[in-house]
Amino acid sequence: MTPPAAIRAIWLTALAMALVIAQAISASARPESFADLAQKVSPAVVNITTSTVVAQGTGPSPIVPEGSPFEDFFRDFQDRNNNGEGDRPRRTSALGSGFVISEDGYIVTNNHVIETADEIIIEFFSGKELTASVIGTDPKTDIALLKVDADEPLPFVSFADSDTARVGDWVIAMGNPLGQGFSVSAGIVSARNRELSGTYDDYIQTDAAINRGNSGGPLFNLDGQVVGVNTAILSPNGGSIGIGFSMASNVVTRVVDQLQEFGETRRGWLGVRIQDVTDDVAEAMGLEKVAGALVTDVPEGPAAEAGMESGDVIMQFDGYDVEDTRGLVRRVGNTSVGKTVRVVVFRDGKTQTLRVTLGRREAAEGVVPAAQPGESEAPSEVEILGLTLSQLDDELRSQLELDDNASGLVVADIDSLSEAYEKGMRAGDVITEAGQQKLSSISDLEDRITDAREAGRKSILLLVRRAGEPRFVALSLDAEEEDPQ
Missing domain, CATH: 2.30.42.10 (PDZ domain)
Known part of the structure; x- marks a missing residue:
């Protein structure tokens, strides 16, 4: 019979081995190399070269005060650069990145990469080049969808669910930084749900190196799926300082699906002007919670037809609680045009449910605010x-x-x-x-x-x-x- 001391020794040894194995598994969560992942996804990443014809005199010129002794010098300098050609048109080039999302040649990139282009050349990892056509663009999210015609199926990558990305997750960025060709950089998800300047912004912030030329390239998770489209950097000097922004894949997929089906975006439109509810606004209106979207104006449109009024606070939209204006705008924009939704508003101290049939935002961008009628009285x-x-x-x-x-x-x-x-x-x-x-x-x-x-x-x-x-x-x-x- 084995003595109790020996049994304890065996158990202690087994426990120590289990701890060593657990530490090894934990350490393996940090990849020793991204080489296999880079090799797997690289064939679907492309370099994009665009060219545009511009007038000779449309480029930037130095600012020289009239009458300055340098005025003649800079005029002669510009004349030499123009080679005596005056305003004769010339062709300029720009570089960017993108990635293939289907074997039949659909490619995603940034709108700002191709928006002024007369010609778009796609260079694949193999060195092969094809001319691309524009299927559709969305300036609001800075996304563009291109198409190339290839003789054989193309390698492609799929989108991830960006809502599952966590701060601290490993990611790699691929693209054509500063025109140096295919390049890979690694980092982590630094932050989620960043907003820069657009109505529908939902950026993933990353410290993976992103520079000029990376625009439109993919941000991959460790499964080789695209979690974002590299779009912008925050930098005081124009170079990467570890603060880059990628448009979240869940935003991109909705845009791409609409561009692929319609050649344009079709976002829902409620037809109101709104502002956030602040503490003092909530107190003045008798709201129990500082949340919702306060309606400041109701021009002619879906909301007006449904009976919404200025001063209403939108508390729920299509079954979802409204926390603030940003959340409401994105929720409405992601809802199908023509869908009838239930909107719960707070009015005169109580809630009321309205049924609103959404219009299309793109068709209503120029709507004029509703007039405010009233009687004119003697001035005082x-x-x-x-x-x-x-x-x-x-x-x-x-x-x-x-x-x-x-x-x-x-x-x-x-x-x-x-x-x-x-x-x-x-x-x-x-x-x-x-x-x-x-x-x-x-x-x-x-x-x-x-x-x-x-x-x-x-x-x-x-x-x-x-x-x-x-x-x-x-x-x-x-x-x-x-x-x-």
């Missing part, structure tokens, strides 16, 4: 909440280039130390609503302030227009210590 002026307000009259409407039937109160002057000034209000702004009710006179505003105080509100919500653009501003009633008379 008063100071309220740090604002000097005048009632709209024909002269003010003319000065501010407003419609003849526009109504409201004009900010004639503003105290630079007031809360209103701190929140961005300026002289020339027009207040069209207070407490979510239209204003046609100063007495209307005074009544709204009185009503808000009696309801125990600490602030009042104003709808302010500047150059036709509406936004809501909540002002504290503590700033108004005396009755506005």
